[in-house]
Amino acid sequence: MSKASDLKEMGLKATGPxxxxxxxxxxxxxxxxxxxxxxxxxxxxxxxIGLATVYRVLTQFEQAGLLVRHHFESGKAVFELNQGGHHxxxxxxxxxxxxxFFDPEIELRQDAIAKKxxxxxQDHAMYLYGLCHDCQQSRIGSR
Amino acid sequence: MSKASDLKEMGLKATGPxxxxxxxxxxxxxxxxxxxxxxxxxxxxxxxIGLATVYRVLTQFEQAGLLVRHHFESGKAVFELNQGGHHxxxxxxxxxxxxxFFDPEIELRQDAIAKKxxxxxQDHAMYLYGLCHDCQQSRIGSR
DNA sequence: ATCTTTGCAAAGAATTTGCATAGCT
DNA sequence: AGCTATGCAAATTCTTTGCAAAGAT
Numbered sequence: 164m165s166k167a168s169d170l171k172e173m174g175l176k177a178t179g180p181x182x183x184x185x186x187x188x189x190x191x192x193x194x195x196x197x198x199x200x201x202x203x204x205x206x207x208x209x210x211x212i213g214l215a216t217v218y219r220v221l222t223q224f225e226q227a228g229l230l231v232r233h234h235f236e237s238g239k240a241v242f243e244l245n246q247g248g249h250h251x252x253x254x255x256x257x258x259x260x261x262x263x264f265f266d267p268e269i270e271l272r273q274d275a276i277a278k279k280x281x282x283x284x285q286d287h288a289m290y291l292y293g294l295c296h297d298c299q300q301s302r303i304g305s306r
Numbered sequence: 307m308s309k310a311s312d313l314k315e316m317g318l319k320a321t322g323p324x325x326x327x328x329x330x331x332x333x334x335x336x337x338x339x340x341x342x343x344x345x346x347x348x349x350x351x352x353x354x355i356g357l358a359t360v361y362r363v364l365t366q367f368e369q370a371g372l373l374v375r376h377h378f379e380s381g382k383a384v385f386e387l388n389q390g391g392h393h394x395x396x397x398x399x400x401x402x403x404x405x406x407f408f409d410p411e412i413e414l415r416q417d418a419i420a421k422k423x424x425x426x427x428q429d430h431a432m433y434l435y436g437l438c439h440d441c442q443q444s445r446i447g448s449r
Numbered sequence: 450a451t452c453t454t455t456g457c458a459a460a461g462a463a464t465t466t467g468c469a470t471a472g473c474t
Numbered sequence: 475a476g477c478t479a480t481g482c483a484a485a486t487t488c489t490t491t492g493c494a495a496a497g498a499t
């Protein structure tokens with residue numbers, strides 16, 4: 164019942180679609196999912212939830228701080244569970260794999276830069292795009 | 307005639323629309339422009355160029371390495387002149403102002419991280435979102 | 450003259466919204 | 475019961491494409 168009460172605390176009723184989508188993020192081995200991917204997984208699981216609902220729920224969860232929305236260079240929004248700590252991303256442009264990292268040195272430099280520019284930072288993101296280890300081997304179109 | 311020959315070198319004919327769009331990026335005080343903004347400026351300048359052409363030319367210029375395309379969190383693509391040196395961005399979430407910076411220390415850390423994760427980096431981007439100096443004063447919705 | 454580019458309108462992809470029905474509490 | 479959430483289809487927003495007419499070399 165913890166999930167249900169989590170939702171209620173943020174003014175969201177504990178409905179089937181919401182619980183399922185939240186559960187999906189908590190159990191999927193892929194931490195980073197697009198709306199379409201969430202939808203497709205739900206459909207495959209015989210769980211019929213409309214795509215519009217997926218979009219609505221993802222947005223609500225983002226506003227509630229449960230999920231974080233990212234904009235990789237694909238044009239589609241990608242969501243991941245907000246587990247507190249900030250981190251940045253390595254994105255494989257070939258297979259789509261995403262790895263996370265956190266570098267305190269970079270964070271410090273960011274703060275210093277913001278101060279120098281008199282910017283009051285609210286959020287920040289860093290993306291490194293390239294080929295992951297696996298995709299460096301077979302250079303010609305695997306995937 | 308330099309601009310025209312620049313274009314020809316990359317296999318693009320030196321047409322009016324292309325020269326005008328290139329010139330716009332070279333002279334506008336706003337370095338970062340969306341396709342719509344380019345289109346709007348051209349329309350205001352009595353220069354009638356179709357929106358589709360703006361999109362096509364921007365994409366061609368990006369592929370030719372003349373422009374760089376960014377995806378800030380807005381959902382719209384933003385273009386800027388490629389002047390060689392890589393740099394990152396501070397983006398004001400209130401007024402939209404964009405400031406650029408380059409930090410060698412951060413670049414070094416990024417390389418180290420990529421190596422550790424065995425990623426072969428092709429591109430990278432860092433965005434700091436927040437309030438610029440001007441927008442910190444009047445906290446309640448200017449613009 | 451030939452091959453490229455443009456404009457317009459239509460098509461597409463991602464996401465949002467209106468509204469009647471179904472679901473929580 | 476009463477108010478919120480969902481599903482579906484239509485609407486939006488950003489961007490791309492097809493095709494005939496105009497432009498560049």
